[in-house]
Amino acid sequence: MPLENANFLVVEDSPTMRQLISFSLKRFKNAKIIEAVDGVDALKKLSGPEKIDLILTDINMPVMDGLKLVSLVRQNAQLKAIPIIIITTEGAEEDRERGLALGANAYISKPIQSSHLIKTISELLAV
Amino acid sequence: MSEERAEKFLELFNKGKEFTEELLRENQRLRYRVATLETGEPNADEISRLRAEIQQLTEENRRIQERFREVEEENKDFANRYIEIEEQNNNLANLYVASYQLHSTLDFKEVITIVQEIVINLIGAEAFAILLLDEKTNDLRAIACEGEDVVPGVENLSARLGEGILGSVAKTGESYYINQDVDGGRVTLEKPLAAVPLKIKEHVIGLIAIYKLLQQKDSFSAVDYELFSLLAAHAATAIFSSKLYSQSERKLNTIQSFLDLLTTTS
Numbered sequence: 010m011p012l013e014n015a016n017f018l019v020v021e022d023s024p025t026m027r028q029l030i031s032f033s034l035k036r037f038k039n040a041k042i043i044e045a046v047d048g049v050d051a052l053k054k055l056s057g058p059e060k061i062d063l064i065l066t067d068i069n070m071p072v073m074d075g076l077k078l079v080s081l082v083r084q085n086a087q088l089k090a091i092p093i094i095i096i097t098t099e100g101a102e103e104d105r106e107r108g109l110a111l112g113a114n115a116y117i118s119k120p121i122q123s124s125h126l127i128k129t130i131s132e133l134l135a136v
Numbered sequence: 137m138s139e140e141r142a143e144k145f146l147e148l149f150n151k152g153k154e155f156t157e158e159l160l161r162e163n164q165r166l167r168y169r170v171a172t173l174e175t176g177e178p179n180a181d182e183i184s185r186l187r188a189e190i191q192q193l194t195e196e197n198r199r200i201q202e203r204f205r206e207v208e209e210e211n212k213d214f215a216n217r218y219i220e221i222e223e224q225n226n227n228l229a230n231l232y233v234a235s236y237q238l239h240s241t242l243d244f245k246e247v248i249t250i251v252q253e254i255v256i257n258l259i260g261a262e263a264f265a266i267l268l269l270d271e272k273t274n275d276l277r278a279i280a281c282e283g284e285d286v287v288p289g290v291e292n293l294s295a296r297l298g299e300g301i302l303g304s305v306a307k308t309g310e311s312y313y314i315n316q317d318v319d320g321g322r323v324t325l326e327k328p329l330a331a332v333p334l335k336i337k338e339h340v341i342g343l344i345a346i347y348k349l350l351q352q353k354d355s356f357s358a359v360d361y362e363l364f365s366l367l368a369a370h371a372a373t374a375i376f377s378s379k380l381y382s383q384s385e386r387k388l389n390t391i392q393s394f395l396d397l398l399t400t401t402s
């Protein structure tokens with residue numbers, strides 16, 4: 010998959026973090042960034058007309074958390090192939106294992122380093 | 137007739153002799169050449185030419201290797217510089233987004249929420265408190281906090297201006313940091329991991345006290361100190377202006393109500 014023209018879905022309840030992640034994603038040429046404030050909002054955006062190439066999600070969010078979102082995406086035949094990156098303050102090894110076991114492709118602990126995020130996305134989208 | 141034939145025969149014989157002698161000479165020359173080559177004794181000119189060539193090639197090889205090392209060093213420098221710039225770029229982006237968010241609203245509660253988000257997500261703090269200074273009483277009081285379960289009592293944190301670590305930070309306007317590994321001291325409510333004043337120029341309006349970092353963050357990095365101070369400065373102006381705005385809003389409402397009352401009674 011080319012790294013240009015990719016559509017990203019950023020799922021994060023904190024506007025500051027949403028903006029920070031979106032800002033980092035602007036490094037990808039012609040990237041389209043779609044934002045969602047929680048898991049339910051993310052599922053709505055995923056069923057919309059835009060084809061999403063990669064999901065970046067927080068874990069702790071109101072209404073529906075990131076782990077539930079990962080689990081639902083992986084159970085959905087149309088969405089299950091979309092790579093997912095979890096970005097969270099939960100840095101314990103068991104949290105990481107749980108996230109990856111549910112089907113996330115990568116797990117990044119906050120505070121995030123933009124370069125690390127870009128590298129992870131590039132690796133996932135280059136497959 | 138037989139005499140003529142004898143002469144021709146003699147002539148032919150002489151030519152044959154000459155040819156044979158020539159072949160013998162050539163044979164001898166070649167034998168000598170073979171013997172020379174077999175003994176490995178090239179002539180002196182050839183040897184000196186080859187030696188000069190070897191020396192020239194060795195010198196060239198040395199110069200190329202030296203240049204290669206230089207280029208490799210330059211490459212390493214560029215790579216390190218790239219990482220450094222990348223990191224600075226990242227920090228500038230963080231700072232830009234954080235300050236943009238802080239100044240995006242005049243709602244006091246919203247500003248405090250944004251400060252909390254920044255301290256958690258950008259600084260990587262798990263337990264902390266935001267204290268504001270009451271200039272009438274000279275008391276510092278926590279107006280927001282995170283991690284009450286990790287550091288009990290952080291929600292009711294208070295200090296007198298000039299007293300203890302928190303009071304001193306508020307009075308001097310100087311940041312306070314401890315390195316857990318070096319200082320070895322236990323973090324207590326009175327002795328945080330870090331305390332950064334919220335100041336507008338030299339005027340301190342409060343401080344942020346950090347008690348615990350996120351599990352994945354071992355300690356503050358060099359750039360954290362700078363970033364934290366810059367963020368605190370932005371947070372201070374955002375908190376101060378939103379506070380002034382909400383106060384003026386309240387006063388405006390009071391005056392408006394008073395005017396309404398006056399107009400209705402008259």
